[in-house]
Amino acid sequence: MERFSERKNELLPTHFYNIKADLAEQPKPPLHPGTGEPLDPAALEAIFPKGFIAQETSRERFLPIPAAVLAAYAQYRPTPLVYAGELRKALGTPAHIFYKYEGVSPMGSHKLNTALMQAYLASQEGVRELVTETGAGQWGSALAYAGERFGVGVRVFMVRASFRQKPGRRILMTLSGGRVEESPGPNTEAGLAYYRRDPDHPGSLGIAIAEAVETVMKNPASKYALGSVLDAVLLHQSVIGLEAEKQLAGQGLEPDTVIGCVGGGSNFAGLGFPFLRRRLREKKMTNFIAVEPEACPSLTGGDLRYDHGDSAGLTPLLYMHTLGKEFIPPPIHAGGLRYHGMAPLVSHLASRGLVRAVAYGQDKVFAAARTFFASEGILPAPESAHAVAAVIDEARRAREENREQVILFNLSGHGFLDLAAYEK
Numbered sequence: 001m002e003r004f005s006e007r008k009n010e011l012l013p014t015h016f017y018n019i020k021a022d023l024a025e026q027p028k029p030p031l032h033p034g035t036g037e038p039l040d041p042a043a044l045e046a047i048f049p050k051g052f053i054a055q056e057t058s059r060e061r062f063l064p065i066p067a068a069v070l071a072a073y074a075q076y077r078p079t080p081l082v083y084a085g086e087l088r089k090a091l092g093t094p095a096h097i098f099y100k101y102e103g104v105s106p107m108g109s110h111k112l113n114t115a116l117m118q119a120y121l122a123s124q125e126g127v128r129e130l131v132t133e134t135g136a137g138q139w140g141s142a143l144a145y146a147g148e149r150f151g152v153g154v155r156v157f158m159v160r161a162s163f164r165q166k167p168g169r170r171i172l173m174t175l176s177g178g179r180v181e182e183s184p185g186p187n188t189e190a191g192l193a194y195y196r197r198d199p200d201h202p203g204s205l206g207i208a209i210a211e212a213v214e215t216v217m218k219n220p221a222s223k224y225a226l227g228s229v230l231d232a233v234l235l236h237q238s239v240i241g242l243e244a245e246k247q248l249a250g251q252g253l254e255p256d257t258v259i260g261c262v263g264g265g266s267n268f269a270g271l272g273f274p275f276l277r278r279r280l281r282e283k284k285m286t287n288f289i290a291v292e293p294e295a296c297p298s299l300t301g302g303d304l305r306y307d308h309g310d311s312a313g314l315t316p317l318l319y320m321h322t323l324g325k326e327f328i329p330p331p332i333h334a335g336g337l338r339y340h341g342m343a344p345l346v347s348h349l350a351s352r353g354l355v356r357a358v359a360y361g362q363d364k365v366f367a368a369a370r371t372f373f374a375s376e377g378i379l380p381a382p383e384s385a386h387a388v389a390a391v392i393d394e395a396r397r398a399r400e401e402n403r404e405q406v407i408l409f410n411l412s413g414h415g416f417l418d419l420a421a422y423e424k
């Protein structure tokens with residue numbers, strides 16, 4: 001037992017990696033939504049815990065992970081780095097495929113990595129309640145679990161359509177002591193207007209964000225938590241890539257290609273940024289591929305400009321690839337990829353040609369998920385299946401060119417609570 005825990009700790013990073021320390025040119029700063037001037041970080045204190053703002057604005061290369069958070073990580077981290085030998089055989093490719101499996105976390109996805117850190121920071125400042133929104137429930141369930149662990153209440157505005165049609169994660173949130181309410185609802189001004197017009201209004205992520213932010217602004221003991229997009233969230237997810245770097249190095253390997261799906265960009269950045277560091281500093285020619293759905297193509301189809309993070313226009317303006325804050329994505333099954341914008345850091349790196357973006361349609365993605373399930377025995381989350389589809393394309397190309405190469409991708413979550421999407 002003793003030896004086992006020692007080995008675990010060896011692979012577990014003690015610091016987060018902040019890619020901003022290695023960028024020659026910084027992304028454009030966020031702007032105040034009212035004045036359009038660069039945002040004073042103090043203005044964010046009404047919404048976020050101070051510790052979170054300090055991380056969001058830091059340029060330090062490595063930021064220490066608090067002991068209490070490390071202890072929570074150690075329950076499911078390091079996550080396995082798996083050699084996809086059966087998938088390789090099925091594809092008849094000379095490429096070696098590895099995946100980092102984040103589905104082993106208690107809530108089944110990478111989102112817990114940042115949820116734990118955010119709940120910890122809130123607990124250190126006496127925050128009573130973290131308020132957030134959730135679509136299909138991956139983020140809400142991760143935050144509810146993390147909140148319970150660190151003694152912080154969690155209140156979740158859940159898009160009504162999901163609340164009624166996808167009870168699985170709503171039940172999970174309740175089991176963790178989270179307060180879940182249907183959005184739009186009667187408890188906020190932002191929700192009431194919609195609710196009065198139609199108590200069965202299906203809702204949207206944009207409306208749910210507006211309800212969460214309004215709740216926090218009215219209550220000083222509450223703070224807001226966001227599950228992707230922001231620099232600090234990407235920072236927390238760097239534990240994925242830092243572990244993978246050590247796990248691959250243990251076998252004398254480095255990836256030639258790193259692949260992840262992108263909704264707001266956090267799981268892709270979490271795996272990719274520690275390897276991008278070597279490309280920035282040591283000029284290693286690693287390829288980075290970000291995979292998004294054709295139905296919500298912010299990197300491949302959006303503009304790089306300032307836009308709000310929510311549809312109501314309450315959040316600061318972020319310089320990012322966006323389809324426009326009014327964009328309502330069609331109801332694709334990969335709920336976690338239905339976001340109009342993209343992390344400013346991922347947008348910045350894509351615009352510099354360091355990250356290549358591709359967009360895939362739903363049929364191709366579900367076919368890839370089945371291939372992966374049949375060969376590797378894990379049903380990917382519909383979001384993660386986008387990465388799998390790109391891996392299969394790269395592996396086939398390697399076969400055509402008879403090129404032995406190492407492909408690393410992020411299996412950001414499992415699909416066991418998304419079976420209805422698979423049935424459809």
Ligand SMILES: *Cc1c(COP(=O)(O)O)cnc(C)c1O
Nearest residue numbers: 228263264265266267336383413
């Ligand atoms: C939320 C989610 C995503 C998309 O969010 P990112 O911030 O782009 O990582 C991807 N995969 C899973 C399993 C998710 O829950």
